[in-house]
Structures are given as structure tokens and as C-alpha cells.
Amino acid sequence: MKILISDAFDPALPEKLARFGEVFTDKDRLPEADVVLVRSKTKCTKEYIDGATNLKLIIRGGVGIDNIDSEYARQKGVAVHNTASASSIAVAECAMALMIAIPANVIPGHISMKQRDWQKKALKRTELYRKTVGFLGIGRIATETAKRAAAFGMKVIAYDKYVDESDHAEMVTFDELLSRSDFISMHLPLTKETDGMINKESMGRMKDGVIIVNTGRGKCVNEVDMAAALASGKVRAYGTDVWYSDPPNWDECPLIDAPNCTMTPHIGASTKENLLRIGDVIEEIVEEYVKEGKL
Ligand code: NAD
Numbered sequence: 001m002k003i004l005i006s007d008a009f010d011p012a013l014p015e016k017l018a019r020f021g022e023v024f025t026d027k028d029r030l031p032e033a034d035v036v037l038v039r040s041k042t043k044c045t046k047e048y049i050d051g052a053t054n055l056k057l058i059i060r061g062g063v064g065i066d067n068i069d070s071e072y073a074r075q076k077g078v079a080v081h082n083t084a085s086a087s088s089i090a091v092a093e094c095a096m097a098l099m100i101a102i103p104a105n106v107i108p109g110h111i112s113m114k115q116r117d118w119q120k121k122a123l124k125r126t127e128l129y130r131k132t133v134g135f136l137g138i139g140r141i142a143t144e145t146a147k148r149a150a151a152f153g154m155k156v157i158a159y160d161k162y163v164d165e166s167d168h169a170e171m172v173t174f175d176e177l178l179s180r181s182d183f184i185s186m187h188l189p190l191t192k193e194t195d196g197m198i199n200k201e202s203m204g205r206m207k208d209g210v211i212i213v214n215t216g217r218g219k220c221v222n223e224v225d226m227a228a229a230l231a232s233g234k235v236r237a238y239g240t241d242v243w244y245s246d247p248p249n250w251d252e253c254p255l256i257d258a259p260n261c262t263m264t265p266h267i268g269a270s271t272k273e274n275l276l277r278i279g280d281v282i283e284e285i286v287e288e289y290v291k292e293g294k295l
Contacts, residue, residue: 004033006042010275044068061278083281090274092144095215098239129153134181142187178205190217200225209236215268218242227254241268
């Protein structure tokens with residue numbers, strides 16, 4: 001069996017997988033590969049899949065598979081897997097990092113100190129305690145984040161179109177979530193329904209001064225509307241790890257220069273521990289395919 005590692009994974013992964021066959025990183029050898037391992041950088045388009053004439057399995061190290069044309073892969077008999085559960089803790093901690101840093105003014109405080117500017121009076125912090133946090137989507141990552149938010153004494157509510165119950169959140173309608181939340185934490189996949197879900201109209205139904213954190217997908221928020229809401233103060237702050245593209249179009253993305261926008265470069269899943277977990281799950285998936293005689 002030949003395995004192409006197409007994106008950045010744990011450095012120990014090639015050694016782990018060597019017992020299954022030849023493992024290589026040379027992308028020019030795509031036509032030989034039985035298995036391709038990708039994260040978000042490699043785009044598995046129709047052309048890519050057509051070029052992989054031996055391919056049986058694509059494994060996405062991570063959750064979102066929007067960089068893979070899964071429908072076309074299936075038509076061509078290529079299975080697509082992700083490592084869904086591996087990343088939950090890493091991304092939940094990233095969401096909490098933003099949720100804590102923003103109202104605590106960590107970044108403005110740091111920047112002002114670098115400028116030798118003592119902003120003790122101006123930088124008033126806001127507590128998370130007893131604030132309501134609304135989760136958009138209450139799947140794996142949101143659930144881990146909700147547990148952590150509850151530990152801070154936050155009231156946790158959630159809206160999920162496909163989930164009616166949660167042990168960690170009071171389930172509410174979309175409308176209620178918008179009107180009740182002091183913080184909104186977004187954990188949605190990018191679909192036709194969620195594309196641009198947070199826009200001028202939905203933000204208009206939120207509390208004035210709401211803080212929004214997005215570690216789901218960038219396109220679930222209309223960036224132009226968000227920049228306007230930040231400028232007007234309707235949204236007090238937006239913390240985002242996710243973008244229309246990786247990296248964003250620096251000249252066109254309106255968030256780069258928007259006020260009160262805290263930004264990270266899609267590093268939610270990028271912990272050392274998570275890369276190890278992803279490697280372990282990939283090993284299990286390949287092993288299962290071998291046992292079932294599919295590889
Ligand atoms: P999940 O599938 O467990 O949870 C997603 C939830 O969203 C589900 O419960 C689903 O029912 C809900 N949902 C789907 N469509 C909806 C809609 N229209 N309205 C309301 N709810 C809807 O996935 P997860 O593992 O929790 O991951 C969530 C998202 O986080 C992923 O889809 C991915 O885009 C993103 N992610 C980001 C990073 C990062 O580095 N920032 C890393 C991993 C995953």
C-alpha cells in the first residue's frame with residue numbers, strides 16, 4: 001500500500017504508518033497513492049481526484065471536509081474519512097482563549113504596554129461570570145466549550161437545527177439565542193444553510209454590545225456586515241480563528257483593519273497534543289480498512 005502525506009502532520013506519523021506500506025510526501029506521486037492524508041491545505045477537487053488514479057481512501061486530519069469534493073469522491077469509489085473527535089478539546093480551548101482574552105482586554109493591554117502607555121484606567125475588564133453564552137451548533141466542539149464556559153459560571157444556551165437536547169446547554173430557538181446572549185460562540189460547519197448566517201439582519205436581533213467568537217467556519221459570518229457592526233459598536237468585539245480563505249485576502253478582508261476584532265490564523269486545532277491524537281486516529285482508520293480488506 002502507498003500512502004501520500006500531503007499536508008503537515010505530526011512528524012512521527014510516517015514512522016507510525018510504515019507498517020502498512022510505503023509512506024511518502026512527494027505530491028508528484030499522487031497517481032500511485034492508495035491513501036492520501038490531508039488537512040485543510042490540499043484541495044481535493046474533481047481534478048485532484050481524477051489525477052489520483054489508484055486512490056481508495058482520503059483521510060482528512062481534522063473535522064471540516066469542505067476542502068474535499070466528497071460527493072465526487074464517492075462517485076469514483078473513493079472513501080472519505082475525517083478524524084472528527086480528535087480536535088474537540090484543542091478547538092474548545094481556542095474558543096475559550098478568545099472568550100477570556102477579549103473581555104479581559106488582554107490584547108489592548110499588551111499592545112499599550114509595548115507602547116509604554118499605562119492604560120490602567122481606560123482598560124476596564126468584563127467578567128464572564130453570570131453572563132449568558134449562546135452556542136450556535138452544539139456538536140462535539142461546542143459541547144466541550146460549553147462545559148468550560150459553565151465552569152466559569154456562565155449561563156449556557158444553544159441553538160442547533162439538528163439537535164434537540166444537550167446535557168450542557170438549555171436548548172433555545174435561533175431567535176431566542178440572538179436576543180438573550182451576551183456572548184455567542186460559533187461552532188457551525190459551512191453549509192448552504194450556515195453560509196452568511198450571521199449577517200446584518202441577524203446581528204440586528206442581538207443585544208447591543210454582544211461579543212461573538214467564531215472557531216467554526218469563517219464564511220458563516222458575513223465579514224462586510226461584521227466590520228460595519230464592529231464600527232458602529234453594535235457588536236462590541238469579534239474574535240475569529242476562521243476565514244473566507246487561509247490566509248484571508250489581506251487587501252480585501254474588511255476584518256483586518258476593523259476595530260475590536262481579535263484574530264488568530266486558523267490555529268484552533270493546531271496543538272501538539274491534537275496532532276498526536278489525529279495521528280493515532282489515522283492509524284486506527286487505516287488498520288480498520290486493512291482488516292476489512294478494503295486496502
Ligand atoms: P459537529 O458536527 O459535532 O457539530 C456541528 C453542529 O452544528 C452539529 O450539532 C450540527 O447539528 C450543527 N448544525 C449544522 N447545521 C446547522 C444549522 N443550520 N443551524 C444550527 N446548527 C447546525 O462538529 P464539531 O466537531 O463540533 O466541529 C464544528 C465545526 O468546527 C466544524 O464543522 C469545523 O468547521 C470547525 N472546526 C474548526 C477548527 C479550527 O481550527 N478552528 C478545527 C476543527 C473544526
